[in-house]
Amino acid sequence: MTLRTPFAAGVVWIGLATACGDGPAPLSAPSGYSLRGRLEDPAEITYRLDFENAPLDHGSIEELFARACAEWSAVAPVGFRPAAEGDGAGVTVSFERATHGRCRPFGIDTAVAHTGPIGAQTYIHIDHGRAWKRDGLREGQFIPLYQTFLHELGHVLGLGHSPDPAALMSTNPQTERVERSDRDGVRTLYGGGRPGPNDYRVRPDDPEGAVLYGLRVEGTTEGGFFDTDGDGTDELLLWRMDAPGFGQLVAFFFDRRGRPLRTTGPRFGFVDGTAEISFAVTDEKERFLILTYPNGHRIGYVFDGQGAPSSFTGELPAPNRTSHRRLEGDLDGDDRDESVLH
Ligand SMILES: [Zn+2]
Numbered sequence: 023m024t025l026r027t028p029f030a031a032g033v034v035w036i037g038l039a040t041a042c043g044d045g046p047a048p049l050s051a052p053s054g055y056s057l058r059g060r061l062e063d064p065a066e067i068t069y070r071l072d073f074e075n076a077p078l079d080h081g082s083i084e085e086l087f088a089r090a091c092a093e094w095s096a097v098a099p100v101g102f103r104p105a106a107e108g109d110g111a112g113v114t115v116s117f118e119r120a121t122h123g124r125c126r127p128f129g130i131d132t133a134v135a136h137t138g139p140i141g142a143q144t145y146i147h148i149d150h151g152r153a154w155k156r157d158g159l160r161e162g163q164f165i166p167l168y169q170t171f172l173h174e175l176g177h178v179l180g181l182g183h184s185p186d187p188a189a190l191m192s193t194n195p196q197t198e199r200v201e202r203s204d205r206d207g208v209r210t211l212y213g214g215g216r217p218g219p220n221d222y223r224v225r226p227d228d229p230e231g232a233v234l235y236g237l238r239v240e241g242t243t244e245g246g247f248f249d250t251d252g253d254g255t256d257e258l259l260l261w262r263m264d265a266p267g268f269g270q271l272v273a274f275f276f277d278r279r280g281r282p283l284r285t286t287g288p289r290f291g292f293v294d295g296t297a298e299i300s301f302a303v304t305d306e307k308e309r310f311l312i313l314t315y316p317n318g319h320r321i322g323y324v325f326d327g328q329g330a331p332s333s334f335t336g337e338l339p340a341p342n343r344t345s346h347r348r349l350e351g352d353l354d355g356d357d358r359d360e361s362v363l364h
């Protein structure tokens with residue numbers, strides 16, 4: 023199954039390490055989560071179910087949706103309740119088909135559901151032209167509504183797609199649970215965990231400091247600060263040095279209060295464990311990621327105005343920003359550096 027949001031494409035490039043148990047574990051595959059935004063009031067999300075064209079009986083749909091909400095509430099301080107009669111709902115769930123509204127039409131690709139932009143009022147659309155069943159995993163043409171609700175609620179909460187094949191937020195989920203990387207992602211946005219050795223802590227001396235859960239494994243992950251989009255505040259970039267990480271690179275953007283807001287990534291094939299990673303800003307304010315190999319060969323990527331990197335074939339500038347020697351930068355735009363414990 024491919025579940026997508028019409029808005030997540032091209033916005034997400036994060037990934038990195040997930041580990042098992044209490045200690046760092048070897049990584050064998052791409053892992054992590056991506057963030058597409060944060061809700062200001064995640065504990066009070068209201069919803070309304072529109073039963074027109076519903077593929078199952080109303081009671082089943084209510085029960086499956088409430089169960090999916092409860093699964094997310096079990097891992098992070100997020101809460102859902104039905105909107106009161108006459109009130110606007112934070113999330114409207116409806117069953118649509120083919121061309122509908124201003125959305126990407128159903129039926130032109132494998133998407134069976136999608137979620138609107140993250141915010142105080144959004145929607146989940148389910149393609150009622152598909153064959154639906156209650157729960158379990160996909161069997162042939164039969165798509166489980168429970169898993170679909172659970173995945174789309176992850177988008178409502180601000181998660182993008184995960185490169186972790188085990189994740190609920192994978193584009194092709196093979197689970198009907200909130201898995202480790204999904205939980206790490208939602209806790210990175212809203213809290214609910216206790217920082218451990220696999221986490222990056224922003225402003226470690228501040229109890230209110232952000233925690234990026236589940237991304238750090240000694241020897242495989244590195245990071246650096248760089249203003250990828252040129253807006254005057256830094257992003258925290260993290261990357262995988264090991265071969266199974268496939269050169270994953272992700273950038274975390276923070277809001278003015280220093281809270282994780284969104285990521286670009288994960289993107290793959292951007293870094294290489296044998297190369298030294300550095301950054302450069304030119305007089306023309308062009309921004310580069312530069313890989314320098316032991317033989318002196320250099321390759322580079324240029325960042326666009328949204329912080330998305332693309333290959334650069336011209337003359338590279340000399341690196342003038344160090345990378346991972348010092349994890350300090352101005353993440354929230356207050357002109358003071360925040361440090362990250364790693
Ligand atoms: Zn999705």
Ligand SMILES: [Zn+2]
Nearest residue numbers: 118122125147
């Ligand atoms: Zn739609």
